[in-house]
Amino acid sequence: MDAGLLQLPPLRFLTCGSVDDGKSTLIGRLLHDSRLIPEDTLAALARDSRRHGTTGGEVDLALLVDGLEEERQQGITIDVAYRHFRTSQRGFVVADAPGHEQYTRNMATGASNSDLAVVLIDARKGVLPQTRRHAHICSLLGIRHVVAAVNKMDLAGFAQEAFERAAGDFLRFAAPLGFQTVVPVPISARFGDNVVARSANMRWHRGATLIEHLETAEVGPEGERPFRFPVQWVNRPDADFRGLSGTVASGRVAEGDRVVVAASGRAGLVSRIVTADGDLSAAAAGDAVTLVLEGDLDVARGDLLCPPDRRPAVADQFAARVLWMDEEPLLPGRQYLMRMGALWTPCSVTAIKHRIDVDTLDERPARSLDLNAIGFCNLSTARPVPFDPYAENRATGAFILVDRFTDRTAGAGTVAFPLRRAANIHREDALVDKAARVALTGQKPFILWFTGLSGSGKSTVAKLAERRLNRAGRLTYLLDGDNVRHGLNRDLGFTDADRVENIRRVGEVAKMFVDAGLVVLCAFISPFRAERRAVRELVEAGEFLEVFMDTPLAECMRRDPKGLYAKARAGAIPNFTGLDSPYEPPEAPEITLRTEGTAPEAQVEALLERLKALGHPI
């Protein structure tokens, strides 16, 4: 008897595989055989099959699910379709993902909303590049359960060897992908063998039919997850009630539990778990509830509640896999909007460590990510955000990136790990601050940031300028590219990503020295505008003075004080700024020094002259 009340939550699964491996036919078959196709729809289907069908007049079940006019005419599926059916045991939501390579993003969309994937394999063709690509995307998006449906067994004579060959190929290929279960089933979607009804043509198959497996599949995460609750909406109908509405993302919370706001670290007790059907004593993952906390804790939409002893990382730098979904490529340094949980924040990719070739899983170098590319990236957010690695928690380790100019959803990402352990460190408020130090020394601290090509005279002028400042009674410190790379930054090379990190560290040190009350001179090629701007934004307005050493490349190469240009041109130094790595000149530097044909001492005079004009008389 159909009890009508299903005891398992619906199973959300995805169908994928190469074009023409029979995805749409399989879904049509599942709907048809679970007796879910109404008569009027079947009549329409028979009519459609004569017009568009590919089965020679027979009813083409694929037409049941190929929805939009355009794709019907093209005979391909161009978007994810969600289909619903149920048996007496369970309800199902199927994401029908397209097979064409250019729609990888739709496939990923389907995978992000699914707990299990049915990968179709043509019994005659075996594992194809698309099969591999889709299995990789499933793995990258954290799907842990896979059914390898070896389809078109009717065309392979229902032969056990054909099934075992195809299934074996897939099992071998999928072994390193980290799936928890991979279950092969021989089927014929067109004729229904082993889909819902057990096949009379393949008595050698002793395992479950496809539907039996789906009805009983356990797809919950392995082990228990810590409590995570993204605050979605603050429910404040009057002065007496203040509740935090949201859906428990993982784990469990009970009345009386102590929870903390991940970002601020503030703690409170859960005094009530409110629902319209009455208060609950506890709530678990998937429950939409309203939590009331004891005391007047400052909590807003976007905050994440968690247990005090199992907190997520809180960081503004992290590494993640990013799938790019926009025609406009992803560029490091460009600002996007990131949504993670209920939190929106500006964000940029600081470095693409590598691109992942989804056919082979090989790592390849990349400077940008094109549509459908997957890259391993470092990201930086405008404020610290709470998260868990995606592998540990799908609910709190995923994010999307939105283009600020078009508002399109441009990328989707899964967090790998935080890049700084600033996570667990709380800022200490010092008793002595910059103002107190300035009162003591009587000098206004600032940064003189020298930027320009190698050989443009940065170090020379900076050193002379520091001597003049010192003689005038200023407390100074000179940070020089070469010196810093001997110590603080000796682990960094000259790739774009390392250059970005090099400047970031120097910027942080310069900021501390400014805080200490010093005049800081920094001499770095610092080729990218984005990074110089980032340092500028670290300190107060007026404390960052950019000095552009405006020397033509030809002149720098003529000077070549360290013989580097010669080496670089001989191919001994890759990524050399001005040659095979770009230099972005400042757009509005406070000070520009044209050095060609001028003695360094004269440039220092010009520099001091400008400093005076900027309110720093020496």
Added chain:
Amino acid sequence: MVNAKAASSPHLKRLEAEAIGIMREAVAAFRSPVMLYSVGKDSGVMLHIARKAFYPARLPFPLLHVDTGWKFREMIAFRDRIAAEHGLDLIVHVNKDGVRRGIDPFASGSALYTQVMKTEALKQALDAHGFDAAFGGARRDEEKSRAKERVFSFRAAGHGWDPRNQRPELWGLYNTRLRPGESFRVFPLSNWTERDVWDYVLAEGVPVVPLYLARPRPVVRRGGTWIMVDDERLPLAPGEAPETRSVRFRTLGCYPLSGATESRAETLEAVVAEMRDARTSERQGRLIDSDEEAAMERKKREGYF
């Protein structure tokens, strides 16, 4: 409220929680949302869940009913009773221009009628009140072109739906960014089936219009279905006379366009039992969908819900 928690299955609880999450998200993200209330069972379920989602606060948005002047009288009575009982902020909008032009479901044809009295009327109401998001009770299982519909469906300025310009939805991390003139349709019941809706109505005691239950009603046979003679405006052919049959409706809309099926299911339990054996689709009774192939998709592009 009927307390029927014991009857709620894990399946229904999950669907309810998902719908609550979607509604809260829209209320948090948008400046001025509205709930489209069509008086049907899906609207009833949506309203029931909305009251749960924001409890103990009142509904943080008004309800909008796009009336055509041709709804069943019982629907209007039911609508006004529900609004009064729950103290709801209900906006009723009729396309007065369409009425003035004498647009009706007979002489104008169902396509023009739907365009003017439903599609245009909806746009008028949304624009007049400056709503930037509208909840709708549409489900993906209803109709083929809806299977690819987003939960947060983006509408460009002018309310047009471009299937190629929809935002991918991953992990329920909805991109709710909007510019002036743009809007969203939000479908909290996207993942529900007709069966789920009825199971939920039964489990939660959601009130529905009695037209869903079989009763003896005056009907005439039109286009292979039963049309109820709800008032004297339904033109009868020469010699055509209403007869009384026990019928019920699977979907409700404008009475001249809503087909009834013969049934003895006089209780909700009996309706659900009939559903299990149903071999026709829900929308079969709707005359406007069968106009032509892909009629629905075209209507959506023009801004039909």
